[in-house]
Structures are given as structure tokens and as C-alpha cells.
Amino acid sequence: MKTLGCLHAHYSNINYLEKALEEYPIALHHFVDPGLMIRIKNDPNLTHEEAKRKVLEQIDWIAASEVDAIVITCTNYIAILDDASKWSIPIIKIDEPFFKAFSQLPSPRTLIFTNHETVDGTTKRLNHYLHQNNKSNNYSIKLIPKAFGYLMDGNIDVHNEIVVKKLTELKSNHPDYLALAQLSMVEAGKSTNEGILNPLDPLIEEILTQLHISNLNESVT
Structure with a gap:
């Protein structure tokens, strides 16, 4: 049995990982702290160094909990954390495998957000990945307004309704290949x-690769 520490900025992300990994020999320990995202949004005096120090403290805390790896599902945290080499265990950032998959989509491509606070950090990292791997950085960005506010208030059903409606509209009116930039949109995306x-x-x-889990019944250590 492997142990995975999961750092989230919102509790709604817990269920995604729990359901996706429930059949694997992995124990998930969830750590949820929306405070940094709230500070980034509302505190103009918060410096990058202060935010980075908070992220490092959170990861240090989780790493000391005897986990085999840590996954970070918040793109705000990832944008702040520029180096994960100080830890001896894998630090799995949600956007890195996503960037690889996105780079393989044909054009035209549209990257969809609901949280405008994550757009700059995510696209900066995406463009860096595309440049480093000699991939085209030709894509457009679409922000779905209002939905994320409902999510943060706990109104997940309303959030999903807004996202599904917009995704359906986009698929009907545009030929683009669509990609969801945030984990919070996965349920709505799959329902379309x-x-x-x-x-x-x-x-x-x-996650399965980093934990050396090859199938549902076997864990390779």
C-alpha cells in the first residue's frame, strides 16, 4: 500500500481523486487550505515571497507525514512553487501531465478556465512547456465567468450547470478542441x-507511474 498526500485549495477536489484511485492500493491523505487563494484574490499587499513561504510550509508539513508522494491540485500553488527538488519524494503537479496531453491536441485548441486568478500562472507555465518541447503555442483562452464564485461558496451544482451550458455552447459553435484547465471542471466536462x-x-x-503501480492488483516497490 502506497500513501499519497494531496494538497488542495478546495474540498471539492477530494472526490475526484478518491473516485479515480479507489481501486488502487493507495491511501490518500487530503490537506485542504483555501486560505492562500483567498489571500491572493483579496490582499494586494501579499508578496510573492510570502505566498511561496506558505506553500513551502504546507508541503514540508505533508512530506513529514510519511507519504510516498505529494500531489498538488491547485494551479495557484504550482505557479508559486518554482522548484520541487528540495524534497526526496515525488511532488506531482497537476498541470505538468496535462500540459503534455494538451500539446498533443490538434489545432485549433481552446483552454478553458473559470478562475481568472489562475490564467496568468497556468498559461505562463504552459507556454514554457510548449517552448521547451518545440510544440506549437497556438491556442486560445476562454474564461467562463461567475461559475467559480459559486464553487467557492459551496454551490457545486450551480457551478456545474453554468460550466456544462457553456461547454455545450462552445462545442456547438466552434470547431476547436477543448481542454479544461482546472480540476474543478472535470465533473461538468465529463457529463457533456x-x-x-x-x-x-x-x-x-x-500518479500511478510515480508510485510504481502497474495495475489494480500489483504494487511494485
Whole structure:
């Protein structure tokens, strides 16, 4: 049995990992702290160094909990954390396997957000990945307004309704290949049955790789 520490900025992300990994020999320990995201949004005096120090403290705390790896599902945290080499265990960032999958989509491509606070950090990291791997950085960005506020208030059903409606509209009116930039949109994306790329599927593959789990019944140590 492997142990995975999961750092989230919102409790709604817990269920995604629990359901996706329930058949594997992995114990999930969840750590949820929306405070940093709230500070980034509301405190203009919060410096990058202060935010980074908070992220490092959180990861240090989780790493000391005897986990085999840590997964970070918040793109705000990832954008702040520029180096994960100080830890001896794998630090799995949700956007890195997603970037690889996104880079393989044909053009035209559209990257979809609901949280405008994550757009700059995510696209900066995505563009860096595409440049480093000699991939085209030709894609467009679409922000779905209002939905994320409902999510943060706990109104997940309303959030999903807004996202599903917009995704259905986009698929009907545009030929683009769509990709969801945030884990919080996965449920809505899957319910449209439109083959929209989401960050969960490539993340699960990366988790299994990093934990050396080859199938449902075998764990390789």
C-alpha cells in the first residue's frame, strides 16, 4: 500500500481523486487550505515571497507525514512553487501531465478556465512547456465567468450547470478542441460526453507511474 498526500485549495477536489484511485492500493491523505487563494484574490499587499513561504510550509508539513508522494491540485500553488527538488519524494503537479496531453491536441485548441486568478500562472507555465518541447503555442483562452464564485461558496451544482451550458455552447459553435484547465471542471466536462480533455485523466496516469503501480492488483516497490 502506497500513501499519497494531496494538497488542495478546495474540498471539492477530494472526490475526484478518491473516485479515480479507489481501486488502487493507495491511501490518500487530503490537506485542504483555501486560505492562500483567498489571500491572493483579496490582499494586494501579499508578496510573492510570502505566498511561496506558505506553500513551502504546507508541503514540508505533508512530506513529514510519511507519504510516498505529494500531489498538488491547485494551479495557484504550482505557479508559486518554482522548484520541487528540495524534497526526496515525488511532488506531482497537476498541470505538468496535462500540459503534455494538451500539446498533443490538434489545432485549433481552446483552454478553458473559470478562475481568472489562475490564467496568468497556468498559461505562463504552459507556454514554457510548449517552448521547451518545440510544440506549437497556438491556442486560445476562454474564461467562463461567475461559475467559480459559486464553487467557492459551496454551490457545486450551480457551478456545474453554468460550466456544462457553456461547454455545450462552445462545442456547438466552434470547431476547436477543448481542454479544461482546472480540476474543478472535470465533473461538468465529463457529463457533456464531448471528449473534452481534462486534467484528471493524465494526472492519474502520472500518479500511478510515480508510485510504481502497474495495475489494480500489483504494487511494485
